[in-house]
Amino acid sequence: MREVVQVTQVVARSYDCDVLVVGGGIVGLSTAYAIGRATPGTRVTVLEKEPGPARHQTGRNSGVIHSGIYYRPGSLKARYAVRGAAEMVKFCAEYDIPHAVTGKLIVATDREELPRLHALAQRGRENGLTVRELCGAQIAEYEPEVDGLAALHVGTTGICDFGAVARRLAETSGAEIRYGARVVRVDRRPGRGVAVLTADGDIVRGRVLVNCAGLHCDEIARRTGDEPGARIVPFRGEYYELARPELVRGLVYPVPDPAFPFLGVHLTRGVDGGVHVGPNAVPALAREGYDWRTVCPRELGATLSWPGSWQLARRHWRYGTGELHRSLSKAAFARAVRRLLPAVREDDLVPTAAGVRAQAVLRDGTLADDFLIQEAPRAVHVLNAPSPAATASLPIGREIARRAMAQLTPEGR
Numbered sequence: 001m002r003e004v005v006q007v008t009q010v011v012a013r014s015y016d017c018d019v020l021v022v023g024g025g026i027v028g029l030s031t032a033y034a035i036g037r038a039t040p041g042t043r044v045t046v047l048e049k050e051p052g053p054a055r056h057q058t059g060r061n062s063g064v065i066h067s068g069i070y071y072r073p074g075s076l077k078a079r080y081a082v083r084g085a086a087e088m089v090k091f092c093a094e095y096d097i098p099h100a101v102t103g104k105l106i107v108a109t110d111r112e113e114l115p116r117l118h119a120l121a122q123r124g125r126e127n128g129l130t131v132r133e134l135c136g137a138q139i140a141e142y143e144p145e146v147d148g149l150a151a152l153h154v155g156t157t158g159i160c161d162f163g164a165v166a167r168r169l170a171e172t173s174g175a176e177i178r179y180g181a182r183v184v185r186v187d188r189r190p191g192r193g194v195a196v197l198t199a200d201g202d203i204v205r206g207r208v209l210v211n212c213a214g215l216h217c218d219e220i221a222r223r224t225g226d227e228p229g230a231r232i233v234p235f236r237g238e239y240y241e242l243a244r245p246e247l248v249r250g251l252v253y254p255v256p257d258p259a260f261p262f263l264g265v266h267l268t269r270g271v272d273g274g275v276h277v278g279p280n281a282v283p284a285l286a287r288e289g290y291d292w293r294t295v296c297p298r299e300l301g302a303t304l305s306w307p308g309s310w311q312l313a314r315r316h317w318r319y320g321t322g323e324l325h326r327s328l329s330k331a332a333f334a335r336a337v338r339r340l341l342p343a344v345r346e347d348d349l350v351p352t353a354a355g356v357r358a359q360a361v362l363r364d365g366t367l368a369d370d371f372l373i374q375e376a377p378r379a380v381h382v383l384n385a386p387s388p389a390a391t392a393s394l395p396i397g398r399e400i401a402r403r404a405m406a407q408l409t410p411e412g413r
């Protein structure tokens with residue numbers, strides 16, 4: 001009996017942690033936080049390549065706590081966004097993180113959009129939301145400067161600082177978080193868990209790996225030996241800051257194009273009082289390509305060699321050309337914004353930091369719409385965590401944690 005105990009201790013000690021999370025964005029940190037809450041004593045290590053948390057998608061987004069109106073009822077997005085929005089507001093209140101429940105308008109500016117606007121109202125109600133349908137004249141009650149034929153008002157939408165949320169999750173998770181630790185190799189062996197090598201030459205061993213590497217999640221999955229069946233195609237979202245923020249009171253969105261998982265250029269008054277205009281969606285020439293000058297030939301080559309990228313380009317070249325034009329011409333961007341906000345002038349738009357979306361694209365060119373979590377032996381890979389993943393990060397983190405912990409049970413091994 002004593003021998004068995006000793007062997008178990010040696011095996012336990014040969015692991016640096018139970019759960020090894022790659023990626024210190026909001027999803028990886030929510031996972032660590034969820035494990036800390038549900039099973040204190042579980043050893044969690046988070047490896048993040050940057051010097052701090054939330055340096056990529058989490059710290060470069062619109063900062064909107066989405067209500068859940070857009071998502072297909074029953075989808076993971078719908079389930080987690082509605083629950084996640086309420087939990088996010090509570091989390092921000094509990095930890096004193098700047099936030100507000102502002103409500104938002106979705107505005108139709110073209111007759112063609114009216115049936116889609118109505119369908120969106122129905123969908124919102126199916127997802128349990130209270131939605132108010134407005135005629136054109138009623139828009140001014142909320143946004144005097146906004147023009148449209150009709151609109152929806154959703155009361156539960158809010159704003160917050162997701163970077164601050166991520167920092168809080170890191171502080172309260174109880175996990176060991178190593179910054180500046182870029183995972184360059186993953187080694188998984190039967191009965192020996194998973195070992196990763198960092199760029200600095202450190203080896204970290206865990207019993208199960210959780211891949212929350214965002215823009216690099218497909219690369220980490222492949223390094224683990226699991227084929228993700230999709231590749232991350234990076235789509236940059238460029239923003240301007242509105243020089244006359246008084247033109248917008250809250251959040252104003254267009255009716256989204258159902259062919260895309262992106263919401264279209266919107267106007268969002270953030271927690272700092274400034275109004276952001278954006279994001280558009282243009283292909284990024286590097287996974288962390290925050291402007292046109294940043295090009296990574298290796299990553300670009302990987303995108304171009306994925307058949308899905310070409311299928312996608314073939315299907316959506318017309319829309320893509322419009323987005324490119326609006327990216328390269330501020331006058332064209334301003335013209336597009338004027339459909340919602342007629343008073344805006346080109347010199348009201350001041351360029352500000354962009355974000356890049358980690359969009360999973362399947363081999364046949366389909367843009368993965370829902371969250372995509374894939375399980376493999378001793379690994380859980382988060383392969384698509386697009387918007388509203390920041391909003392929904394608390395329930396998503398619990399779901400990932402549940403799957404990772406299940407792998408630690410004798411049956412899951």
Ligand SMILES: Cc1cc2nc3c(=O)[nH]c(=O)nc-3n(C[C@H](O)[C@H](O)[C@H](O)COP(=O)(O)OP(=O)(O)OC[C@H]3O[C@@H](n4cnc5c(N)ncnc54)[C@H](O)[C@@H]3O)c2cc1C
Nearest residue numbers: 023025026027049057058061062064183214237355389391
């Ligand atoms: C322009 C834009 C606007 C958005 N607006 C909203 C919004 O208003 N509301 C909303 O809910 N969602 C929004 N989103 C979506 C939301 O930001 C993301 O879904 C969410 O931040 C994803 O979090 P993540 O942790 O998966 O990814 P990330 O935040 O990108 O984190 C992944 C982390 O993994 C690290 N990493 C990668 N590779 C390695 C490696 N090899 N070793 C170690 N670390 C590694 C990265 O450095 C990074 O920190 C938006 C996204 C974008 C881009």
